[in-house]
Amino acid sequence: MARAGLTPERLVRAGAELADEIGFDQVTLSALARRFDVRVASLYSHLRNSQDLRTRIALLALEELADRAAAALAGRAGRDALAAFADVYRDYAREHPGRYDATRLRLDPETAAASAGVRHAEMTRAILRGYDLAEPDQTHAVRLLGSVFHGYISLEAAGGFSHSAPDTQETWTRIVDALDALLRNWPAP
Amino acid sequence: MARAGLTPERLVRAGAELADEIGFDQVTLSALARRFDVRVASLYSHLRNSQDLRTRIALLALEELADRAAAALAGRAGRDALAAFADVYRDYAREHPGRYDATRLRLDPETAAASAGVRHAEMTRAILRGYDLAEPDQTHAVRLLGSVFHGYISLEAAGGFSHSAPDTQETWTRIVDALDALLRNWPAP
């Protein structure tokens, strides 16, 4: 009886691929077991349970996304950095819809604190250094940027914009322009 | 053998309550049947299947939300209308988290076209009449507002902001201010 050579890493990686193919919430231990031609129970030697798998996929996706964002930000500032950052998110979501969905999984606080999620927040703040914002406006702006990027991407993925006229690429560019203008001209309270 | 008096409407309403209590994606025909003290199979006389239930809950939530938004917009314009609209969404999401989640369910195109979703888009556009935006900028702005509101609410619900300093109410107000400023000063391409 040959061994399949399962490891948590291989399983999580395959789970991430599965998520992109069939959707993050269709990712199931059963489906994963089928992919490795192995019984479901065997996976429990490597993963605590189904939720553990999902969490690990989320952590993987957050890492990948943070790595891409860091690479894109290198050497850029201001509007340039903002646009590059925005595009990384959007491109990742289009390339890896399942993984992107995974990044939206609610993590418990200590897992979140140990995740690449904090790198995302740091990078967003780094972009804002190109603009002239003091606290607490900087924090408000961090939240605004996160909201716009996440909101736009998830509405776009849900087909919320699909019907009407201007294409979504143009809207995306114009929104980045608008955010740039807004950050350069942040209103006083 | 007394009849339970089930109807699609009662089931959907109870399903919506269930969603608020246990989360939209925990809403299950089994749980619903338990709530009515009825066998699961009995529900299939009133609902096509599990997905049908979820879709109807989504449609209900979209209606409720559109009704609230319409009431809030009556007699308001400009920043006032924008703030009222934003608050309706946020308050609804806090009051009815399960239903709010349901509004994010992906609907197939014809269902979406027949849903209250179109009222939401119309109202957003109505708000923009208080600002001086021609097409296609108006459409870009509609998309921006939808993205911000949805994105903010879902990040807030996911606990994405919970750790840090300025409270989320203040951020929310400041973001509305910022959007108002941006719309009054929409950058030329």
Next chain:
DNA sequence: CTAGGTTGCCTAAAGGGTTTAGGCAAGCGC
């Protein structure tokens, strides 16, 4: 190079959700 222990994958089983088929009786329309 083999004896031991460890660990990987297995079978078995229990529990819950979904869905379809077919049956009996409650209650409405005549």
Next chain:
DNA sequence: GCGCTTGCCTAAACCCTTTAGGCAACCTAG
């Protein structure tokens, strides 16, 4: 009051999750 519709039922098949316990494959020590 009679019949027919329709509401809720039992039964059964299928899928996903999780735990318990077993055998064999591999690693390591001697």
